[in-house]
Amino acid sequence: MESVPEPVEAFVAELTVQLPGVRPQIEAGGEKAGNWWIDLPGPKPITVEWRPGVGFGFSSEPGGYGEGPAEIFRDPERAAHRIAQLLDPASTVAPTGLRAIRELYGVTQKQIATKLKIQQAAISRLETRGDFKIETISQFVRALGGHPEVRAVFPDGQLPIHTTRKKTKAHGAPKSRRPARA
Amino acid sequence: MLSKDARLRLFLDRLLSATPAANPDEAIALIATLLNAVEDEHSGVPANPSSWQSDGRMYPPQADMARTLPGLPGLTVYRSRGHRTLIGANGAFTIAEIHGGKVLVEKAGADGRGLPTPRDAKGA
Numbered sequence: 212m213e214s215v216p217e218p219v220e221a222f223v224a225e226l227t228v229q230l231p232g233v234r235p236q237i238e239a240g241g242e243k244a245g246n247w248w249i250d251l252p253g254p255k256p257i258t259v260e261w262r263p264g265v266g267f268g269f270s271s272e273p274g275g276y277g278e279g280p281a282e283i284f285r286d287p288e289r290a291a292h293r294i295a296q297l298l299d300p301a302s303t304v305a306p307t308g309l310r311a312i313r314e315l316y317g318v319t320q321k322q323i324a325t326k327l328k329i330q331q332a333a334i335s336r337l338e339t340r341g342d343f344k345i346e347t348i349s350q351f352v353r354a355l356g357g358h359p360e361v362r363a364v365f366p367d368g369q370l371p372i373h374t375t376r377k378k379t380k381a382h383g384a385p386k387s388r389r390p391a392r393a
Numbered sequence: 394m395l396s397k398d399a400r401l402r403l404f405l406d407r408l409l410s411a412t413p414a415a416n417p418d419e420a421i422a423l424i425a426t427l428l429n430a431v432e433d434e435h436s437g438v439p440a441n442p443s444s445w446q447s448d449g450r451m452y453p454p455q456a457d458m459a460r461t462l463p464g465l466p467g468l469t470v471y472r473s474r475g476h477r478t479l480i481g482a483n484g485a486f487t488i489a490e491i492h493g494g495k496v497l498v499e500k501a502g503a504d505g506r507g508l509p510t511p512r513d514a515k516g517a
Binding site: 238239240241242243244246248250252256258260262265268269270273274275276277278279280281283364365366367368369 | 397400401404428436437438439441444445446447448449450451452453454455456457458459460461471472473474475476488491492
């Protein structure tokens with residue numbers, strides 16, 4: 212009988228602290244892949260997959276056949292905290308909103324306001340808004356230590372969309388103020 | 394493009410209509426071929442099976458996800474986030490939902506027989 216990997220044990224231990232009523236069901240995955248499944252039954256069932264070397268993957272919504280996870284976390288405690296956010300019936304915070312992300316990374320409104328050089332009240336307004344500029348979300352994510360990414364996906368390929376234009380030679384480098392020497 | 398639910402229904406319909414598989418390799422190939430075709434035709438998302446993260450596309454079971462079951466020789470299970478696919482030595486297979494256990498498709502092998510039951514495995 213295979214032994215449950217330590218990260219999975221750590222995840223389950225933290226999850227049962229965050230959500231005392233949850234009863235995780237652990238199942239070994241592929242014999243070669245070495246992955247493990249943690250099923251969380253309930254009114255809103257969630258299945259978590261742990262992959263060695265990658266981390267914990269899951270989605271807040273049911274997926275299609277063989278569909279991958281929407282969210283991936285390397286750290287078992289962070290993954291457990293995120294699951295608790297998604298499953299907490301008492302939460303009044305939108306589980307995929309900016310406030311939930313900020314709280315997941317343990318940052319206060321005051322701290323992120325200081326980083327962004329704006330008033331705390333502005334953070335509060337931002338977190339309750341329903342629509343944002345891409346650059347606003349990008350600054351928020353960077354202030355939390357993250358890396359924002361926007362991608363365009365087409366039937367025949369996909370590519371990133373850069374939100375700020377970098378000046379390169381192809382677009383014309385800035386002209387020097389000094390006249391060229393002969 | 395079709396919705397994910399519509400694509401899943403189309404995939405399951407094509408599975409039921411397809412010629413039965415004679416062994417596990419044919420069964421997994423049948424599942425992969427039909428699902429990839431549906432997704433290529435109707436998902437609007439290019440195939441990228443090496444990426445774990447969801448891209449809105451459905452993917453067939455991968456070989457490294459196979460697991461054999463003690464006490465049920467000849468039976469292989471492929472687990473995914475929402476489904477369990479069981480494949481028998483004769484090419485028969487079922488796909489069922491993890492939460493709730495609803496069987497989405499049951500297909501006999503080329504020999505006309507379905508998956509063995511635990512009773513069959515024990516030779517009772």
